[in-house]
Amino acid sequence: MHILEHIKARGTTFSFEFFPPRTPEAAASLFDAIRELTPLKPSFVSVTYGAGGSTRELTRDLVIRIKRETTLDPIPHLTCVGHTEGEIREILSRYAESGVGNIMALRGDRPKDGPTGGDFEHAGALVSLIRRLNSSGANAGTGDPRGFGVGVAGYPEGHPETPNRLLEMERLKAKVDAGADFIVTQLFFDNRDFYDFRDRCELAGIRVPVLAGIMPITSMEGMKRMSELALGARFPAPLIRALNRTGGAAEGARRVGIHWATEQCRDLLDHHVAGIHFYTLNRSTATREIYTTLGVQDSSMLASGHVGGLHGR
Numbered sequence: 001m002h003i004l005e006h007i008k009a010r011g012t013t014f015s016f017e018f019f020p021p022r023t024p025e026a027a028a029s030l031f032d033a034i035r036e037l038t039p040l041k042p043s044f045v046s047v048t049y050g051a052g053g054s055t056r057e058l059t060r061d062l063v064i065r066i067k068r069e070t071t072l073d074p075i076p077h078l079t080c081v082g083h084t085e086g087e088i089r090e091i092l093s094r095y096a097e098s099g100v101g102n103i104m105a106l107r108g109d110r111p112k113d114g115p116t117g118g119d120f121e122h123a124g125a126l127v128s129l130i131r132r133l134n135s136s137g138a139n140a141g142t143g144d145p146r147g148f149g150v151g152v153a154g155y156p157e158g159h160p161e162t163p164n165r166l167l168e169m170e171r172l173k174a175k176v177d178a179g180a181d182f183i184v185t186q187l188f189f190d191n192r193d194f195y196d197f198r199d200r201c202e203l204a205g206i207r208v209p210v211l212a213g214i215m216p217i218t219s220m221e222g223m224k225r226m227s228e229l230a231l232g233a234r235f236p237a238p239l240i241r242a243l244n245r246t247g248g249a250a251e252g253a254r255r256v257g258i259h260w261a262t263e264q265c266r267d268l269l270d271h272h273v274a275g276i277h278f279y280t281l282n283r284s285t286a287t288r289e290i291y292t293t294l295g296v297q298d299s300s301m302l303a304s305g306h307v308g309g310l311h312g313r
Contacts, residue, residue: 013275079108096141217257
């Protein structure tokens with residue numbers, strides 16, 4: 001289903017992100033998590049794409065398996081740095097033939113040493129290519145006359161490579177003007193950062209839905225990994241104090257992290273967020289606990305305004 005139809009049907013979307021497993025054991029564990037999350041009826045699930053296309057085949061295989069074996073609607077990530085236009089066209093063609101309806105169009109990490117290679121420098125060029133292919137009918141296999149829906153990334157706390165926040169917003173606006181349908185944000189832990197980002201999007205003339213990226217902290221080690229993977233991520237002092245009070249106890253840190261993420265989600269819903277996107281790390285427990293505490297049996301309830309703050313949306 002085209003992303004705009006998901007948003008129209010739900011009003012507020014709930015979605016999950018997975019990464020492609022590299023071993024049979026990891027694949028089995030992931031599909032156990034997927035089975036546990038399926039009853040929550042997410043609007044869609046996304047599948048990440050390794051730097052430089054390192055998980056290209058794994059990503060495609062997982063997306064196709066989800067499409068064939070579950071009722072979930074998968075959205076593959078696609079990074080363009082290091083790829084030629086011909087490679088991107090082939091990847092998109094295979095997804096369209098499989099009935100995949102949406103793509104997350106990303107630049108991807110630049111190589112630390114040497115030139116990037118390929119035909120793309122920025123995600124905006126990838127968005128433009130997808131739109132041109134949509135218009136030509138090349139992506140008709142998606143089953144929607146519009147072709148692929150297109151998502152792009154946003155950074156409430158700022159992109160680590162672009163300290164100039166005005167330039168950062170100009171680049172995001174360029175991606176939207178190129179044809180992006182929605183924005184999914186990087187993780188954040190202070191909702192004020194998200195609200196300021198959303199307001200700046202509006203001031204810049206960006207009118208597409210902005211989905212909030214949430215990653216529950218489930219351990220102190222996990223928080224340290226987040227700080228390495230999401231460069232520039234800001235951990236508010238109240239969150240750090242709460243984690244420190246656990247004395248490093250694993251269960252205590254997990255409960256604090258899930259409580260913090262739950263309160264973020266409650267507040268986001270009260271402030272009419274377009275969607276919440278959970279970075280699951282291929283596990284289901286934290287996300288299911290958040291749903292339960294919010295009083296959500298499945299995400300279709302959000303369309304009817306059964307969660308606080310959505311009435312009259």
